[in-house]
Amino acid sequence: MPEATESIPRPYILHMFTATPQMSPFDVNMAADAGYQIVVPYCNVDEASVVQLTQDAIFSRGPKGVSRTGIFIGGRDVMLAADMLDRARQAMVPPFEVSVFADPSGSYTTAAALVALVERHLKKEHSVDFGGKRVLILGGTGAVGRVAAAMAASLGADVAIASHSSASRATQVSDEINRRFDVATSGVATTTPEQLQKELARAEVVFATAVAGVQVMSAADLAHAKNLLIAADVNAVPPEGIAGVNVMDDGKPLAGAARQDAVGIGALAIGNVKYQVEHRLFVRMRTGGKPVYLGFPEAFDEARAIAAGLG
Structure with missing residues (x-):
C-alpha cells in the first residue's frame, strides 16, 4: 500500500457509525472543530456490521495512514454503543489499528x-x-x-x-x-x-x-x-x-x-464541561500518536480533570 508523499499529506478522516437513521449534527460539528477534515456518517449500522466497516477503514491507508483515521460510535443505545466499541477494538489487526470513541446521544460525555x-x-x-x-x-x-x-x-x-x-x-x-x-x-x-x-x-x-x-x-x-x-x-x-x-x-x-x-x-x-470533554477526546484521537479506545470511563477521567481546574 503506497504511502502519501510529503507534498500530499493524508487527510484526517473520521468514520462515524450509528444504529439510528441519522448521525447527530452536534457530533459532526464537534469532530470537524477538533480537526477532522473528512467526516463520513454511516447510518443504520448494526453490531454485526462493525467488524467489516472497521477493517475496510484500517486496511486501505497503510500503517501511517491509520494514524490519521478514527472511528466514532453514536446512536441512542448506551449498551449497544459499548458493545460496538468492543467489536471495533476486536476487529483491529496491528499495526492496522485506529482510535475509536463512543458517545451515544452525547450520554457518555x-x-x-x-x-x-x-x-x-x-x-x-x-x-x-x-x-x-x-x-x-x-x-x-x-x-x-x-x-x-x-x-x-x-x-x-x-x-x-x-x-x-x-x-x-x-x-x-x-x-x-x-x-x-x-x-x-x-x-x-x-x-x-x-x-x-x-x-x-x-x-x-x-x-x-x-x-x-x-x-x-x-x-x-x-x-x-x-x-x-x-x-x-x-x-x-x-x-x-x-x-x-x-x-x-x-x-x-x-x-x-x-x-x-x-x-x-x-x-x-x-454542558460547558460536556463540550470540553467531547472536544478533548476527539483531539486525543487525532493527535495522540497511538490508538486509543474511549468510552465513558475515559470521558469521566477527562471531566474530572476539567472540573478540578475550575477551582
Missing part, C-alpha cells in the same frame, strides 16, 4: 460532566464524596441517566434509578446496568407524587436526566428532600427539570431546600 461537577461540589461545599451517598436519578431510564448511574455506583454511591412509568421498568434498567457494567444499583418507581416524595426524603443527591422540557421535581417536591445536598439538572429547555435550579447555576444555594447548605447545578454549567 454529558453523564461524565454531570457526575464530575457533583463530585466537585460534594467536596467543595460538604467535604464528602459519593461513597455511601443516596443518589436518586429522576428520568434514570434514559441514556444519560443510565451512564450517570453506572458512574456514581462505581464511586460507591447507593444509586436508585427512578422511572415515572413503573417500578418494573426501573428494575429492568437497573438490572441491565448492573450486568453490563458490573455495578450495584436499584430501581424505584416515582409514578405518583407520594412515591416521588418518599424517594426524595431519602436522597442526598438528585440527578434530573429526563427528556428536555419536562419538570420532574417541583418546588413542593423539593420541600420533602430533607437530606438533599446537591440537585443537578441536565435539562436546558424550559421549564427547569428541578424547580429552583437555573441553567447557569454551578453550586448556587438552592432556594426552597430544607437544608440551607443544599446547592444546585444547572444544564449550562454541565
Whole structure:
C-alpha cells in the first residue's frame, strides 16, 4: 500500500457509525472543530456490521495512514454503543489499528460532566464524596441517566434509578446496568407524587436526566428532600427539570431546600464541561500518536480533570 508523499499529506478522516437513521449534527460539528477534515456518517449500522466497516477503514491507508483515521460510535443505545466499541477494538489487526470513541446521544460525555461537577461540589461545599451517598436519578431510564448511574455506583454511591412509568421498568434498567457494567444499583418507581416524595426524603443527591422540557421535581417536591445536598439538572429547555435550579447555576444555594447548605447545578454549567470533554477526546484521537479506545470511563477521567481546574 503506497504511502502519501510529503507534498500530499493524508487527510484526517473520521468514520462515524450509528444504529439510528441519522448521525447527530452536534457530533459532526464537534469532530470537524477538533480537526477532522473528512467526516463520513454511516447510518443504520448494526453490531454485526462493525467488524467489516472497521477493517475496510484500517486496511486501505497503510500503517501511517491509520494514524490519521478514527472511528466514532453514536446512536441512542448506551449498551449497544459499548458493545460496538468492543467489536471495533476486536476487529483491529496491528499495526492496522485506529482510535475509536463512543458517545451515544452525547450520554457518555454529558453523564461524565454531570457526575464530575457533583463530585466537585460534594467536596467543595460538604467535604464528602459519593461513597455511601443516596443518589436518586429522576428520568434514570434514559441514556444519560443510565451512564450517570453506572458512574456514581462505581464511586460507591447507593444509586436508585427512578422511572415515572413503573417500578418494573426501573428494575429492568437497573438490572441491565448492573450486568453490563458490573455495578450495584436499584430501581424505584416515582409514578405518583407520594412515591416521588418518599424517594426524595431519602436522597442526598438528585440527578434530573429526563427528556428536555419536562419538570420532574417541583418546588413542593423539593420541600420533602430533607437530606438533599446537591440537585443537578441536565435539562436546558424550559421549564427547569428541578424547580429552583437555573441553567447557569454551578453550586448556587438552592432556594426552597430544607437544608440551607443544599446547592444546585444547572444544564449550562454541565454542558460547558460536556463540550470540553467531547472536544478533548476527539483531539486525543487525532493527535495522540497511538490508538486509543474511549468510552465513558475515559470521558469521566477527562471531566474530572476539567472540573478540578475550575477551582
